[in-house]
Amino acid sequence: MAKPPPSAAASAAGVRGQGPHRTRLLLLLLVAVAASASTAGYLLRGALVPPCDAQRDPVVLAAPASPLGFMRSKIVLLVSHELSLSGGPLLLMELAFLLRQVGSQVVWITNQQPEGTNDASYSLEHKMLNHGVQILPARGQEAIDTALKADLVILNTAVAGKWLDAVLKDHVPQVLPKILWWIHEMRGHYFKLEYVKHLPLVAGAMIDSHTTAEYWKTRTHDRLNIQMPQTYVVHLGNSEELMEVAEDNVARRVLREHIRESLGVRSEDLIFAVINSVSRGKGQDLFLQAFYQSLKLIQHQKLKVPKMHAVVVGSDMNAQTKFETQLREFVAKNGIHDHVHFVNRTLVVPPYLAAIDVLVQNSQARGECFGRITIEAMAFKLPVLGTAAGGTTEIILDGTTGLLHPAGKEGVMPLAKNIVRLASHVEQRISMGNRGYARVKERFMEHHMADRIAVVLKEVLQKSRQHSHS
CATH class of the missing domain: 3.40.50.2000 (Glycogen Phosphorylase B;)
Structure with missing residues (x-):
């Protein structure tokens, strides 16, 4: 399988520039389309950085007015149930990059690694490393130490809850007060006590829609007899890279044809x-x-x-x-x-x-x-x-x-x-x-999502500090 190419969305960043620059980037878009057809094929939205930016430190590129600026120097552990091209992991990666842009120290753990060689996970890991995200094995003392010293731990999807008991074991009570649980599932088979038994004790849950939040509140109470923690609804936003393509008439016309x-x-x-x-x-x-x-x-x-x-x-x-x-x-x-x-x-x-x-x-x-x-x-x-x-x-x-x-x-x-x-x-x-x-x-828009997430992270960090001082 060929190595996945940069996304069209990212390649189009700056397409509005001068003629030769526009032409080069449009060619990159078309090459990316052609190359992706020869791979196993991936549905990947969000921004893969262009090749010329691949080795640049995202912190240097950070916008000074980012609502997430208060996360600078904070240690954030992200735990994903898998590393794939499905919506949950990709969304968590976007958050990782937003945090890196403001100077957070971001550590990524994938609980369920695919067996054998997997081009998709390899490509995504490479992308994260290029953004300065540290990747750790899901199990071992280093994972435990990172969870204990982190300012914030974000569990991504309900299934990621299995990592807590499997890895942290006796340390689970120390980590729960600084966990934000980001939930994306709407299917009934995710409501298993083995996944979410610690949910009532975490600092908060973040869910992508009001409908889903209400569903989780009702379902956990009626089926599992547990209560949801403080729950925040955060609607998602489009990446700046996607908007660059969407708002460029020439890029759209060439791609359409x-x-x-x-x-x-x-x-x-x-x-x-x-x-x-x-x-x-x-x-x-x-x-x-x-x-x-x-x-x-x-x-x-x-x-x-x-x-x-x-x-x-x-x-x-x-x-x-x-x-x-x-x-x-x-x-x-x-x-x-x-x-x-x-x-x-x-x-x-x-x-x-x-x-x-x-x-x-x-x-x-x-x-x-x-x-x-x-x-x-x-x-x-x-x-x-x-x-x-x-x-x-x-x-x-x-x-x-x-x-x-x-x-x-x-x-x-x-x-x-x-x-x-x-x-x-x-x-x-x-x-x-x-x-x-x-x-x-x-x-x-991305800045709307960042604003909404910033409100949540501030409250979760405050709760975590209050708990540590109590």
């Missing part, structure tokens, strides 16, 4: 896309069913719309899981292979956001805890068709920045009708996209 050409899609055609790892919980099957129904509705109503395409970004061409096989069989059975495109998991998401016209966020059951791809799409002025579940309801303003539909099979026809609505009303697509972009600028 390149991706559409690679898919065999004309410039005037319409693309509705799901950008997520392919799994039943992400709802690609129901999306394709809705898309098929939308084609039938358009034909039945004799509507004149551009040719429509459904793009599923997040496939695993190597694994060919049973679920993905079922998706392809559905496409073949209904004769819509000219309309449906499967794209391998890719390191660079922004090019696909530049290429599509509407994002479909179709996560099922309780939905997404937050759903980062939704605000990323809104940054590209895309309307979003989302399930009325989870954190999506706190992002999308129904009828204003997008349209909501029910989760489950009952949502197939409403989604189909919403697809037809946006396909046949270009002015609605544009106005919803513009309003979504305005909402991102107002609420979902």
Whole structure:
């Protein structure tokens, strides 16, 4: 497997510069897209630094007015249940880099290391080392000593709770008062006492949406008979690097043309896309069913719309899981292979956001805890068709920045009708996209997230100090 390339988002930083500089960076974007197609493919959002900045100390680049400035010289231990290209670890890495930018000493521990050689984890570890993040083994005296001397310990995801008893053992009571538990899960199988039995005793819990926070409060009480600690809701924000690409018209146009050409899609055609790892919980099957129904509705109503395409970004061409096989069989059975495109998991998401016209966020059951791809799409002025579940309801303003539909099979026809609505009303697509972009600028930027996290960290540090002096 080829070594993963820098992300398109990061490579585009500074694209607004002089002509030759812009051209060079656009070429890097396109090379990154091409190179990612030859890897196992990764869904990685957030900023990978450009090669020229790889060896620079992030502290030197720090903005003096960062709301996290009070974390300078603080020792922060980050414990992740895994190191992968899923949302939780990537989000924790973003926080690690924000803390490094203000001069925090950041130490990273991965509780469950993959067996054998893993290019994804190798690439992510290399990225962290380039940012000055220290990486320690999950077990051993050094891990214990670091936890004891750290000013703050952040556990990432519910599953990371297993690390406490497995490693700290008798030292757990000393560390609990300075733990902030960052929770992203919405699935019921994470509510196991073996994971979260220490949750009531930590300094605080940080959760990505109000819906998820309420779910955890109710579920822990009713199922586990434990109480949540002080809980903080922190909505996420788009990285500055992604916004650089989203706000550069030339970059977007070049990427749009390149991706559409690679898919065999004309410039005037319409693309509705799901950008997520392919799994039943992400709802690609129901999306394709809705898309098929939308084609039938358009034909039945004799509507004149551009040719429509459904793009599923997040496939695993190597694994060919049973679920993905079922998706392809559905496409073949209904004769819509000219309309449906499967794209391998890719390191660079922004090019696909530049290429599509509407994002479909179709996560099922309780939905997404937050759903980062939704605000990323809104940054590209895309309307979003989302399930009325989870954190999506706190992002999308129904009828204003997008349209909501029910989760489950009952949502197939409403989604189909919403697809037809946006396909046949270009002015609605544009106005919803513009309003979504305005909402991102107002609420979902990186500096908004940093402000919100800073409030939480200040309170947690204060609680920890009070406990140590008591």
